[in-house]
Amino acid sequence: xxxxxxxxxxxxxSVIAMVVFTGCFGASPKVEFYKLDEGLQGLExxxxxxxxxxxxxxxxxxxxxxxxxxxxxxxxxxxxRLEVDEFHRWAGSLREDFLEVLTVNLSILLKSNHVAAYPWxxxxxxxxxxxxxxxxxxxxxxxxxxxxxxxxxxDAEGRKALLARKSIIREPVLGTDFEAYVSAINRTxxxxxQEIAREINKLGS
Numbered sequence: 744x745x746x747x748x749x750x751x752x753x754x755x756x757s758v759i760a761m762v763v764f765t766g767c768f769g770a771s772p773k774v775e776f777y778k779l780d781e782g783l784q785g786l787e788x789x790x791x792x793x794x795x796x797x798x799x800x801x802x803x804x805x806x807x808x809x810x811x812x813x814x815x816x817x818x819x820x821x822x823x824r825l826e827v828d829e830f831h832r833w834a835g836s837l838r839e840d841f842l843e844v845l846t847v848n849l850s851i852l853l854k855s856n857h858v859a860a861y862p863w864x865x866x867x868x869x870x871x872x873x874x875x876x877x878x879x880x881x882x883x884x885x886x887x888x889x890x891x892x893x894x895x896x897x898d899a900e901g902r903k904a905l906l907a908r909k910s911i912i913r914e915p916v917l918g919t920d921f922e923a924y925v926s927a928i929n930r931t932x933x934x935x936x937q938e939i940a941r942e943i944n945k946l947g948s
Contacts, residue, residue, distance in 0.1 A: 776834040777816065777834060778833065778925075779841065779925065779929050779932065780844065781844055783933045799859070801861060801867070801871070801872040801873065802846045802849065802858065803860055803875065804875075807837075811837060814832045814833055815829055816828050816831045818882065818924065819886075828921075848937075849939060852936060852940035853943065868899065871896050871943060872898075873897075874894065874901070875894045877890075880928060882916060882924065882928075885918065887914065888924065888927040890910070890932070890934075891910070891912075893909045906942055908938070908942070912934045913931075914930045
């Protein structure tokens with residue numbers, strides 16, 4: 744027969760166990776979501792005029808590294824080690840954001856409404872196409888973000904290369920949080936946009 748003392752002891756043991764269990768498996772940290780900004784960031788609003796503002800630009804197709812093409816934001820810990828953060832994520836897709844922001848930036852810089860991201864509609868016929876192979880767009884919190892991309896401007900059919908470049912752009916992360924990190928990514932994209940716009944301006948002159 745169990746005594747009243749034994750029953751009380753077991754009851755208190757159960758309460759303590761529940762408290763410990765709740766503490767160990769409490770609410771997870773809140774997930775934060777981020778998105779690249781459309782439009783130029785961190786640079787003067789430089790306008791680069793082309794000879795003919797009716798020139799149509801097709802942005803893409805684009806190759807994108809699988810290591811960072813994921814919902815979680817990826818940062819670099821060491822030259823050979825990346826960290827995937829489960830609680831800081833892209834609101835959509837980094838790859839899609841990259842292409843969308845680049846397209847908007849070029850439209851602003853070239854003062855043109857004839858800039859479209861791949862895949863574009865059948866009725867859109869670009870005069871120039873921009874093919875891109877993004878090798879890297881990653882950095883460390885409080886450190887530096889690096890954008891490395893090989894890109895080619897071709898003719899309308901995408902068969903003749905008119906220009907080929909490799910851009911390596913570095914931007915300091917002005918803080919140790921993810922907000923500053925995403926902002927630095929945005930600035931690398933602004934710089935890259937200007938590089939492309941200048942070359943298109945030369946081709947259209």
